[in-house]
Amino acid sequence: MTAAAAEVGDGLGTLAGTGKLLRFQARRTRVHLTAWTLGIAGGTWLITPVLADQYATPESRVALGATMNTPAMRSMTGPAEYVAAYADSIGALFANRMLLWTGAMTAVMFVLLVVRLTRADEETSRSEVLRSNPVGRRADLAAALALSAAAATVLGALMALAVLGLEDGAAGGAVLFGLAHTAIGLVFAALTAVAAQVSDSASTATGYGLGLLGWSFLTAGVGNAQENAAVWLSPLGWSQLTFMYTSEERWWPLALTLAVAVAASSLAFALVSRRDFGQGLVAARAGRPGAAAGLRSAHALTFRLTRGLMWTGAATLLLLGAAYGSVLGSADEFADSLSEAQRAMLDRGGSTMAYSFAATFIAINAVVAALFGILVIGRGRKEETVGRGELIAASPVARSAWPGSYLPAALFAATVTNLLGGLGLAATGSGGDGGLFGKVLLGTAIQLPAVWTLVAFAFAAFAWLPRAGWLRWLLWVWSLLVIYFGNMLDMPEWLQDASPFHHVAAYPAQDLEWAPLGVLALLAAALVWLGYAGARRRDLHFS
Amino acid sequence: MNAVIRTEELVKRFGHVTALDHLNLEVAQGETHGFLGPNGAGKSTTIRVLLGMLRSDGGRAELFGADPWKDAAELHRRLAYVPGDVALWPGLTGGETIDLLGRLRGGVDRARRDELLERFDLDPRKKGRSYSKGNRQKVALVAAFAADVDLLLLDEPTSGLDPLMGAVFNECVKEAAAQGRTVLLSSHIMSEVEALCERVSIIRKGVVVETGSLAEMRHFSRSRLRATLKHPVHGLADTDGVHDLVVDGLEIDCSVDAAALDDVLARLAAAGVAALTCEPPSLEQIFMRFYGDELAAHGVREGNGR
Numbered sequence: 001m002t003a004a005a006a007e008v009g010d011g012l013g014t015l016a017g018t019g020k021l022l023r024f025q026a027r028r029t030r031v032h033l034t035a036w037t038l039g040i041a042g043g044t045w046l047i048t049p050v051l052a053d054q055y056a057t058p059e060s061r062v063a064l065g066a067t068m069n070t071p072a073m074r075s076m077t078g079p080a081e082y083v084a085a086y087a088d089s090i091g092a093l094f095a096n097r098m099l100l101w102t103g104a105m106t107a108v109m110f111v112l113l114v115v116r117l118t119r120a121d122e123e124t125s126r127s128e129v130l131r132s133n134p135v136g137r138r139a140d141l142a143a144a145l146a147l148s149a150a151a152a153t154v155l156g157a158l159m160a161l162a163v164l165g166l167e168d169g170a171a172g173g174a175v176l177f178g179l180a181h182t183a184i185g186l187v188f189a190a191l192t193a194v195a196a197q198v199s200d201s202a203s204t205a206t207g208y209g210l211g212l213l214g215w216s217f218l219t220a221g222v223g224n225a226q227e228n229a230a231v232w233l234s235p236l237g238w239s240q241l242t243f244m245y246t247s248e249e250r251w252w253p254l255a256l257t258l259a260v261a262v263a264a265s266s267l268a269f270a271l272v273s274r275r276d277f278g279q280g281l282v283a284a285r286a287g288r289p290g291a292a293a294g295l296r297s298a299h300a301l302t303f304r305l306t307r308g309l310m311w312t313g314a315a316t317l318l319l320l321g322a323a324y325g326s327v328l329g330s331a332d333e334f335a336d337s338l339s340e341a342q343r344a345m346l347d348r349g350g351s352t353m354a355y356s357f358a359a360t361f362i363a364i365n366a367v368v369a370a371l372f373g374i375l376v377i378g379r380g381r382k383e384e385t386v387g388r389g390e391l392i393a394a395s396p397v398a399r400s401a402w403p404g405s406y407l408p409a410a411l412f413a414a415t416v417t418n419l420l421g422g423l424g425l426a427a428t429g430s431g432g433d434g435g436l437f438g439k440v441l442l443g444t445a446i447q448l449p450a451v452w453t454l455v456a457f458a459f460a461a462f463a464w465l466p467r468a469g470w471l472r473w474l475l476w477v478w479s480l481l482v483i484y485f486g487n488m489l490d491m492p493e494w495l496q497d498a499s500p501f502h503h504v505a506a507y508p509a510q511d512l513e514w515a516p517l518g519v520l521a522l523l524a525a526a527l528v529w530l531g532y533a534g535a536r537r538r539d540l541h542f543s
Numbered sequence: 544m545n546a547v548i549r550t551e552e553l554v555k556r557f558g559h560v561t562a563l564d565h566l567n568l569e570v571a572q573g574e575t576h577g578f579l580g581p582n583g584a585g586k587s588t589t590i591r592v593l594l595g596m597l598r599s600d601g602g603r604a605e606l607f608g609a610d611p612w613k614d615a616a617e618l619h620r621r622l623a624y625v626p627g628d629v630a631l632w633p634g635l636t637g638g639e640t641i642d643l644l645g646r647l648r649g650g651v652d653r654a655r656r657d658e659l660l661e662r663f664d665l666d667p668r669k670k671g672r673s674y675s676k677g678n679r680q681k682v683a684l685v686a687a688f689a690a691d692v693d694l695l696l697l698d699e700p701t702s703g704l705d706p707l708m709g710a711v712f713n714e715c716v717k718e719a720a721a722q723g724r725t726v727l728l729s730s731h732i733m734s735e736v737e738a739l740c741e742r743v744s745i746i747r748k749g750v751v752v753e754t755g756s757l758a759e760m761r762h763f764s765r766s767r768l769r770a771t772l773k774h775p776v777h778g779l780a781d782t783d784g785v786h787d788l789v790v791d792g793l794e795i796d797c798s799v800d801a802a803a804l805d806d807v808l809a810r811l812a813a814a815g816v817a818a819l820t821c822e823p824p825s826l827e828q829i830f831m832r833f834y835g836d837e838l839a840a841h842g843v844r845e846g847n848g849r
Contacts, residue, residue, distance in 0.1 A: 391644060
């Protein structure tokens with residue numbers, strides 16, 4: 001039976017149960033929503049005073065504007081209209097440098113959210129259970145879009161608040177900055193909802209969504225560099241075209257964004273009843289009839305299964321690093337303007353503010369890289385709980401290869417993502433200063449023993465106490481708390497010492513110290529040994 | 544020493560639950576052995592101990608005379624396993640999965656693989672996420688039957704297969720047996736076990752309650768006997784070994800112990816027989832004998848126990 005045939009004559013019925021679903025979905029995604037919203041808005045709040053102080057005077061802004069108004073720089077920032085307003089408005093400078101990047105992160109947040117709430121749930125047959133209840137056929141799409149709209153609104157409000165103090169008498173610009181993010185969130189949610197109907201699987205839908213972001217980036221970059229109409233093809237560009245904080249400020253490009261969001265949502269609603277459950281409108285392409293030559297061991301399989309996660313992490317950190325790096329060069333003489341809390345967090349002891357800044361971002365980068373490593377370990381656990389690993393475990397494969405191969409895969413993912421994040425930070429942050437470029441890369445590389453310790457700890461937890469998922473994350477959560485709040489809360493030294501990152505020198509803000517790195521590497525090696533011992537000894541719990 | 548599988552007083556506990564409670568199982572080389580029991584009786588747990596995935600809490604388990612826990616990886620070279628609920632990698636095609644499993648074992652026989660794909664009517668180009676349950680099962684079956692191994696461990700392998708594919712499966716098992724391979728077939732589909740297995744073990748609550756050849760089991764069980772007589776027969780109800788007797792005029796219907804058949808037939812012959820059927824017990828009836836009390840607890844009358 002095609003879904004369309006059943007469609008005749010039912011209107012609101014297909015939306016039945018949307019309210020209940022909405023509450024349920026909000027509960028399930030609360031961690032995702034909170035982390036992304038606070039990450040994007042909090043990062044913005046942290047960066048505001050840096051730029052505000054650096055470019056307090058019109059002269060400094062004009063000087064910066066002169067360097068920004070080149071095709072290459074415009075492609076990385078935004079239209080020349082903003083640069084023209086640098087002299088009058090710090091807000092224009094801020095929006096010009098930040099919007100493309102915070103907008104891109106907002107887009108990623110909503111692509112992942114919508115795919116997770118629609119196609120990903122169908123694949124786990126979670127929504128099959130839901131739909132067998134009195135819930136309309138379109139209800140889960142409606143709930144996903146309603147939740148996205150609410151999240152986009154909250155994010156926009158927080159973004160507006162984050163930049164409100166930037167410039168006196170420019171509340172309109174701040175509101176427009178916030179609304180721009182709401183609009184980006186809505187349009188990417190709606191376009192992803194269409195992609196979710198068309199594509200044959202959740203991962204393809206994510207690919208389409210992120211591909212759309214790439215397209216937005218490219219068209220905005222080309223359009224702004226060459227000052228032509230290409231920027232009008234970019235959902236990110238529409239927000240830039242509001243010229244917020246400038247004398248040409250206008251609201252209607254956001255109406256265009258909203259109109260596209262509404263049109264795409266309607267299209268998604270029309271398509272959802274034209275496809276069968278768990279299937280896309282585009283049938284799955286036939287895959288390889290046999291395995292490639294390289295797929296011949298448990299290790300090869302594990303690397304293949306986790307490479308998507310690794311590249312997601314690498315791309316995320318490269319982007320984040322580049323975004324943070326773009327403010328690094330202008331971080332030097334502003335310490336006075338920081339709030340007590342901001343200063344406490346950024347303080348890495350002595351040195352210049354740019355170095356402190358770099359060291360802070362290097363530490364955050366390393367923690368996020370470790371996160372991707374631990375996620376890879378989590379994949380190993382999932383292979384066990386959903387039973388896929390059973391076919392491998394019943395093959396002539398030692399425990400050190402299955403589940404053991406998840407350790408090298410996790411270490412590899414964490415190492416690559418950490419180094420690529422550092423590369424992004426160094427590329428945009430060094431501003432052509434070869435010395436700083438090398439320092440940022442070295443500062444990133446010395447985080448590796450601490451990253452490996454976190455990953456090896458997670459592996460040992462997986463090997464010995466697989467059911468205690470929280471244990472895998474324990475050391476990581478603690479490290480994050482110490483990095484964010486250690487100085488701020490005057491945490492006792494011994495508590496901070498429990499974080500491996502606390503023993504890594506905050507290079508380039510501090511001098512290098514090699515001995516603690518050696519100790520951390522040994523600790524990581526001991527945890528690896530412990531993990532392999534556990535993997536040999538324990539039962540495998542397949543479903 | 545020709546037992547491929549041998550467990551002695553095998554014990555496995557999960558917390559407070561005793562999954563295997565002093566389980567004894569023996570499967571001789573070259574035999575196709577049925578392993579019968581309902582869900583939760585301990586079939587899969589036994590197989591997973593034999594695969595070295597679970598560590599026993601007592602007793603002994605041996606596979607090819609070696610310890611399945613200590614020598615797991617080595618022993619797995621000589622066996623292939625099909626789980627009851629096959630989970631595949633969503634992004635790998637069936638063909639990729641079959642090749643990977645074959646290579647882990649040292650190589651793939653292309654001709655054999657393609658022949659099995661043909662027989663099971665399986666499209667190897669589809670991704671794991673788009674296979675139905677039956678097709679996922681086929682992927683694991685093709686990989687197992689394509690492997691050049693001494694032992695096949697099949698854990699409810701036909702759940703999800705349609706009857707046509709069930710017939711192909713039966714053929715493949717018979718071929719494997721003809722090639723001298725040992726097969727442990729866990730199942731709760733009686734007709735499958737009856738068609739394929741020479742010997743059967745019935746497991747209940749973690750204990751093997753009955754083991755032997757089907758012929759032996761039948762011998763120790765009751766046959767169902769129905770007859771139309773020429774004259775009324777007397778005293779049948781008092782004869783030892785006659786159960787569930789229903790007399791309706793000249794029609795009689797009863798279950799008779801193998802040992803009492805002689806006596807009963809003599810009495811019937813004396814009364815004169817117009818028509819007679821005598822059915823040996825089906826495996827299902829033998830099986831139900833061990834589970835009669837559980838059925839009763841679930842409110843089912845012993846429909847097959849006559």
